[in-house]
Amino acid sequence: MQKLQRVQHHLIQCILLIIFTFGLSVYPLSAASDSEQEPAELNVGELIFEHVLDAHDWHILTWKGHHISIPLPVILYSPEKGLDVFISSKFHHGHSSYQGYKLEHGHILSEDGSKFYDFSITKTVAAIIISIILLCWIFITAAKSYTTNKGKAPKGIQSVIEPLVIFVRDDIAKPSIGDGYIKYMPFLLTVFFFIWINNTLGLVPIFPGGANVTGNIAITMVLAIFTFVITTINTNKGYWVHIVNTPGVPWWLKFPVPLMPIIEIFGVFSKPFVLMLRLFANISAGHMIILVFISMIFIFGNINIWAGYGTSVVSILFSAALSLLEILVAFLQAYVFTLLSALYFGMAKVEDHH
Amino acid sequence: MYLLSILLDAATGYLGAGVGAGLAAIGAGIGIGRIGGSALEAMARQPEISNDLRGNMIVAAALVEGAVFFAIIICALVIFTT
Numbered sequence: 559m560q561k562l563q564r565v566q567h568h569l570i571q572c573i574l575l576i577i578f579t580f581g582l583s584v585y586p587l588s589a590a591s592d593s594e595q596e597p598a599e600l601n602v603g604e605l606i607f608e609h610v611l612d613a614h615d616w617h618i619l620t621w622k623g624h625h626i627s628i629p630l631p632v633i634l635y636s637p638e639k640g641l642d643v644f645i646s647s648k649f650h651h652g653h654s655s656y657q658g659y660k661l662e663h664g665h666i667l668s669e670d671g672s673k674f675y676d677f678s679i680t681k682t683v684a685a686i687i688i689s690i691i692l693l694c695w696i697f698i699t700a701a702k703s704y705t706t707n708k709g710k711a712p713k714g715i716q717s718v719i720e721p722l723v724i725f726v727r728d729d730i731a732k733p734s735i736g737d738g739y740i741k742y743m744p745f746l747l748t749v750f751f752f753i754w755i756n757n758t759l760g761l762v763p764i765f766p767g768g769a770n771v772t773g774n775i776a777i778t779m780v781l782a783i784f785t786f787v788i789t790t791i792n793t794n795k796g797y798w799v800h801i802v803n804t805p806g807v808p809w810w811l812k813f814p815v816p817l818m819p820i821i822e823i824f825g826v827f828s829k830p831f832v833l834m835l836r837l838f839a840n841i842s843a844g845h846m847i848i849l850v851f852i853s854m855i856f857i858f859g860n861i862n863i864w865a866g867y868g869t870s871v872v873s874i875l876f877s878a879a880l881s882l883l884e885i886l887v888a889f890l891q892a893y894v895f896t897l898l899s900a901l902y903f904g905m906a907k908v909e910d911h912h
Numbered sequence: 913m914y915l916l917s918i919l920l921d922a923a924t925g926y927l928g929a930g931v932g933a934g935l936a937a938i939g940a941g942i943g944i945g946r947i948g949g950s951a952l953e954a955m956a957r958q959p960e961i962s963n964d965l966r967g968n969m970i971v972a973a974a975l976v977e978g979a980v981f982f983a984i985i986i987c988a989l990v991i992f993t994t
Contacts, residue, residue, distance in 0.1 A: 603992075729967065832978045839981030894974035 600860060602853045609849055610770050610842060612680045613664055614646040618765060625651065628765075630684055634659060634666065636674035646678070682777065685769030689756050697751075726750050726896065734900035742903050745788060749781060750896040757841055757888030761881060772891075773842035775834065782834035785899045789830075789906045796908035801826065833898055840891050844884045851877045929990040936983035943976040 608617075617627040629647035636642070642657055649661040658669050668674050679687075700719040707713065712720050726747055731739040756777075759767040771777055801822040803812060811818040851873045859866025921927040951969040955962045 607992075832982070835985065836974065836978040836981060839985055840977070843981070843984065890970065890974070894971065897971060898974075 600853075600856055602850070602857065605853060606846055606849045610773060610845055611664065612682045612774065614649070614661065614666070614678060614680055615651075616681050616684060616765070616769070630681065631679045632659075632666065633677040633679065634674050635677060636668065636672055638672055639674070681769050682771055682774050685756070685759065685766075685771050686777075688766050689752070689759055689771065692759075693751060693755060722751075723747060730893070730897050730900050734897065735904040739900075742788070742900065745784070746896050746900055749784075749899060750892050753781070753837065753895055754889055754892035757891060758885065760841065760845065761884055761888065770842070770845055772837055773845055775838045778834040778838040781837070781895070782830040785833060785902060786830040788899075789902045792903065793906045794908065797906055800908050829898075829902060833895060837891050837895055840887060844880070844887055848877050848880055848884070851880070925990050929987040932990075933984055933987040936980050936987070939983070940977060940980040943980075944973045947972045947976065 614632060615627045615629045617625060619626050629645050632642075632644055632646045632649075634642045639658065642659070644656060646661075648654070648656040652661040652663075654660075655669055659666050659674075660669055661667075666676055666678070696715060696719065700715045703712075703714060703716050707716065727739070727743060730750075731743055731746055735742060753772055756771040760770055760773065762768055802819050804818050804822060807818050855866055855870045855873050858869040918927065921930075947969055951965050955965055
């Protein structure tokens with residue numbers, strides 16, 4: 559009797575597996591036949607990239623098909639036509655051209671193909687300005703209260719900032735750099751709080767937040783270049799000796815084929831490069847995953863409205879959990895960038911042990 | 913019939929990118945799992961240096977993740993640039 563039950567159990571399992579496999583095979587075919595089957599122009603890839611890439615206006619929301627967005631200034635300089643400054647709403651979201659320039663897929667092109675330089679205040683630039691205002695407000699208030707509150711216990715914003723600054727000094731700067739850490743403290747503090755605040759603002763869905771600053775590879779590249787430049791400026795002779803003639807390594811790795819120097823020079827450039835890539839990828843990936851979870855609601859909703867409602871419960875729970883993780887990642891990536899920068903500053907001055 | 917759609921995925925590189933991203937995730941899981949495991953073991957042996965261990969563990973995990981994200985970016989480039 560038991561054996562029959564087991565055979566029935568396995569038979570049911572096989573039947574379910576076959577139905578599942580061939581049932582799922584419907585979806586690759588429909589996905590391959592493009593978006594004619596999806597009503598109301600839902601293009602998930604485009605939606606995600608819209609939220610992650612830069613733009614010339616700050617899109618707030620779409621109400622019944624109308625886009626409500628804040629247009630941002632466009633500043634263009636061309637050697638022939640001179641300086642052109644105008645508001646990006648003149649482009650009417652790419653439907654009209656203005657003064658010889660047109661907007662296509664978020665990029666400005668000149669109609670006659672002439673070369674021009676784009677200095678516009680785009681969404682990322684506006685977001686950086688907002689976060690700089692926030693940073694300056696917090697820190698100037700905290701710094702001023704050290705003069706007005708002299709000798710007394712910290713109160714207000716001071717009590718939040720003081721432990722964080724001491725954390726950067728005692729756990730990041732001093733162990734990595736040793737003596738002379740004070741010279742690097744302004745840069746380390748700036749980088750730490752800039753990255754942390756921009757990461758966190760990127761998680762806020764509505765207006766002053768929601769712009770993908772640190773997920774933009776140009777921003778992280780500039781931060782990494784700062785670290786690289788400061789490291790290289792503060793090197794001493796021992797650092798370069800260690801690159802060209804690494805002590806403790808057998809001579810045949812350095813001459814005639816300079817294998818060790820090549821690896822060391824590669825390391826000099828790869829360290830800031832990986833700094834840039836780590837921050838960019840972590841933050842962009844976090845934003846994209848949350849966007850994918852939200853888009854899944856609409857994908858399932860297009861198939862069947864009740865599937866959409868059901869998915870929205872699961873999706874929102876996942877997005878909430880992931881957002882909590884992203885708050886941790888915001889702090890962690892700031893910490894790691896600052897710590898690695900401090901380590902590179904510390905390694906810039908090498909003492910010759912001979 | 914859906915063998916053809918799989919072959920189409922392989923030809924356009926989507927299959928490779930998907931598999932690559934999955935392998936990268938496995939690499940991250942193994943690497944960070946080992947780091948976390950050995951850090952916890954050390955903390956169990958000597959609880960008073962937990963704080964030092966935590967900092968070093970996080971640095972090592974971030975470095976491993978850096979390598980993984982490099983692979984993820986290559987896969988994303990394959991998918992999104994023809």
